[in-house]
Amino acid sequence: MSASGLSITLRDLADQPMVNERRIAIGLSWCAVVATTCGAMLLVTASPAFAADTYRVSVGLSAFYTFEEGRGDTVKDRSGSGKSLDLKIEKPSAVSWEDDALVVRSATKIESVHPATKLAEQTKQSNAWTIEAWIKPANASQKGPARIVSMSNNSVQRNFTLGQERDQYQVRLRATSTSENGLPETASGTAKVGTKLSHVVFTRQSDGGVNFYVDGEQTASRKVAGQLSNWDGGFPLILANERTSERPWLGEFHLVAIYSRSLSDAEVSQNYAAGPKAGIDPHEAQRRARVKAEQTFATKVAPLFARHCLECHDSISKKGDLDLSRKVDAMAGGESGKVILPGDADRSPLWEQIVSGDMPPQGPGLSPSDQAVIKEWIDDGAVWSIHTIDPAVYASKPGASDHWVQRLTVPEYIETVRSAVGVDISEEAKRLLPPDLRADGFSNTAYNLSVDLKHVEAYSQLAEVIVQRMDVLEFAKRFSKSQSLNTDATARKFVASAGEWLLRGPLDDREVVNYSGVLTAVASAGGDYEQGVGLMVEAMLQSPRFIYRIERQPDGGGSRRVTDFELASRMSYILWGGPPDAVLMKAARDGRLTDKDRCRAEVERMLKDRRAIERSKQFAIDWLNLSRLTNMQPNPERFPDWTPELGIDMHAETLAFFEELVWKQERPMSDLFDAQFTYATPRLAKHYGWKPQGNGLRRYDLSSEPVRGGLLTQGSVLTIGGDDASMVTRGLFVMRDLLRGVIGAPPPGVDTTPVPPKPGMTHRDVAEDRIQNESCGGCHIKFESLAFGLEQFDGLGAFHLKDEFGNQLRSEGQLVVPGEAKPQPYETPADLMKLLSTSDRVRETLTWKVTQFAMGRPLGARDVTEVERIHQAATGAGGRYADVVTAVVMSDLVQKTRSQDEP
Structure with missing residues (x-):
C-alpha cells in the first residue's frame, strides 16, 4: 500500500517551502562565517548544521545500519525489511564504539551473518x-579501492562495492553490461575524500542512469546499462574490507543505508539535511504500523469474529442488539x-465475555492463542480495517488463496504461441492438451x-509442430543480423535476445549457456543455422518459463514490488490472456513500468486492443460456466426441440450481449442484469417466442418485453437449473455468484433428490415446504427464495405462465442480501433484475469475481483490504469492466508480490 493515501508523502514533504529553506540554510552553513577576534574579522570553517526536524527517506529501504549499539560484536539491521541482515565484527579489538558511530582502527571485516539474499532479490x-x-575516512590515501561497503565473494566477483581510491570514492556495480567485478567503475571525482564526516550517495535508476553525490552535491553522472538480474544472492554484505580480507578500509561508520530503488535529487538532499542520526521516517513507520494493524484485523481478528461471533451478532441476528x-x-x-474500548481490553465487555467463556455461548470457547489475538488487537487500538466482516472471505479452504506458480491455460497457451511466433496452434492444442477444469468458479x-x-507429451508434440510451421529464419532476423553459429559471443547474444522475447524476461547466465549449447551442438554436428535456431526455439517452447508464469518469491518474508518484466507479464495475461507485446517489453526493459503514470498509460493502450475484449469474454465464460452448454443433453421427451446448436446460440447470445454492453456501450458491469436488449439467432428467437428478425445473430430490443432483460433471463444462465429448473441450483447461483453468500453443504444422510412438481404443486410450492421445514428451512430460506422470480422460465429458459400440469406460475418474492437485515420485495422478473443491478453487494461481487479471475486464485483474508480499495477506485471511475481491471492492475495485488508467510 502506498503511503500517499494515509498522510503527506515524503515527496510532498520535500516539495514544501520550509524544506527548501532548510536546504538553503544547510548550504549556507558550509560557507565561511564571520567571527570577531581581537576586533578583526576571521573566516572559520563550520561543521554541517543538520535539520533535526527533517526526516530521512525510508521508502524502499532494504538494509539500514545506524551504529547505535555502543558495544558488542554485532551491528543490527534496522530497516524492518524482510529478514534482518545483521553484521558480525570479525575482530572486536580492531574497532571502538563511540557516540552513534563505529570506528575501525585496524584491519578487520564486518560481515553479514548470512548471505545478503534479500538485497540481491529486491x-x-x-x-x-x-x-x-555517512562516513569519516581515516585518511585520504587509502586505495585498492579500500572497501567501505561491499557485497562480494572475493576481489573479482561482486554485486557492488563502495570504496575509496585515494582522494575519490568509487562504486563498482555489477550489471549485465559490466564484468563480474562491476567494471568499469564509477568515480565520484577527485578531491572528494577528506578526513571529515561526509555524506556519500550512489544511486542507479531502473533505466541505467547513475548519479554520484558527495555532501549533497552531484559530482558524477553516467550510464550503467543493462539489468541487475545477474546479482548473486549468495554473497554476504561486508563493511570495512573485502570478503577475502585484503582490501581493508579504516575510518568511522555513522550510517549505512541500502535501498532497492533509486533516490531523486530531492531525496538525496533530504537525507543530507537530516544528517547521520536521523532514523526511519516516522511517517513511514506509521504507515508500516498501520498496514500491519490493518492486516492483523483482516487476517486474524475478522476470521475469529466470522467463525465464532457472527452467528449471533451479525446484522440480521443482532443478539443483544450487538452487530x-x-x-x-x-x-x-x-x-x-x-463493548469494545480501544486501547483497553481489560475494561472492554467483549473481552470480559470472551475470557469468561460466555462468548461464544455454544461449542468450545476461543483457544488461548485466539484469545491473545483479540486482547492484543483491542489493546493496540482496535484498528478495524474493513467496512464489513464478510463470511464469504473466510469460506475458501485453507491455503487456497496462497500464491501459486501459474501454468498457462489452454486458451492462454494458444494465444502465447500466436503472439510469440505467429503460429495458430488452437486446433492441435485443444485436441492434445487435457482440458482445464474449473475450481473455485474459474478454469x-x-x-x-x-x-x-499427458501434458508433457502434448507440449513436446506441439513444440515440434510449431517450429515446423514457423518461418524460423524470419523469426531469427528479429534478434540477430548474423546467420552464423561459429561465434560463441554472437550465439549468446542471439540467445539472450530471443530468449527474453519467448520466455518473457531476461535469461540468466546458466540459461544463456544451456540454450547456446543447443546452437553449438548443431554446428559441431554439421547442422545449418536454421536447424540450430529451430531446435533452440523448440527447447524454449517446452521450458517451464514458457509453459508457466514463474516469479521469484520475496526473501525473508514480507512483500516486494515486482520487477518490470514480471509486471509486464502480469499485465498482459490479466488484460489480454497472452504475453507482453514488443511495446510492453520495451517499457519493461527501460524500467518505465515502475512509474505509476506510465504503467497506467500502458493499461489504457492495452485496453484498446481486441485481445482485451476476448480476455473479458473468457472471464464471462468462466464466471457463468458457459462451457457446459456444449455438453448439455436435456431429456428429449420433455424437450423434443432441443438441439446442440441451440446451446451454441445461447452461448453466442450471452457473449455478444456482454461485448455490446461492456465494450461498445461502456456501461457499468451491474447493468448486465437489467439491460433491455439482447442478441439472438432465428432459432433462439423462436425458442424465446419472438418473431425472428433475420439470419445470423441479431440485436433485439427488449424495452417492451416485460419478462426479459439481463443475464438472468438468458437461456445460457437459466439452464443452470437443469431440466427441472431447480430452485436450489438457480438460487445457489444467485447467492454465490451474484451476492457472494455462503452456505454449508447439506448434512450427511439428507436425501437431496429433487421433489418433482405435480398437479396442484409447483416447484415453488415444494421449495416453500422445504423452507417451512424446521430442519431444512434455516439454510434453504437463504437461497431458494432468490430463484422465486425465475419460476416462470423452464429448464431451457422458455417462458410460461403455467407448468406442464397446468399449475399457475408466480414471480413475486423477496431478495435477501447477505449481511442486510431487511429483505427487498419484488413482483416481477423485471423488478428482481432492477434490484440486482442496483445492489451494492452485486457490484462488490463483480469486483471480487474480476479480481479473482485476474489473479488466478481465490481471494482470502489477506486480500480483503486491497480488494476494497480496488472496488472503491473502480466504482469511482464508473464501475465498467475496464475500470475494474485497471484498478486491479494498478493495485498492490498486482504491483507487489508477497511471501506465503506474510499475514
Missing part, C-alpha cells in the same frame, strides 16, 4: 539501487453500551492447473 526486482553512507459484522455498529455497542485457478505426463 534489487533484481526493481532493477534500481542506492547505497548511502459485530460492521465497524460502526460494533464500535457503537449493544443494548448494554459499548484458470492456479492450484488446479497441474501438469501430468
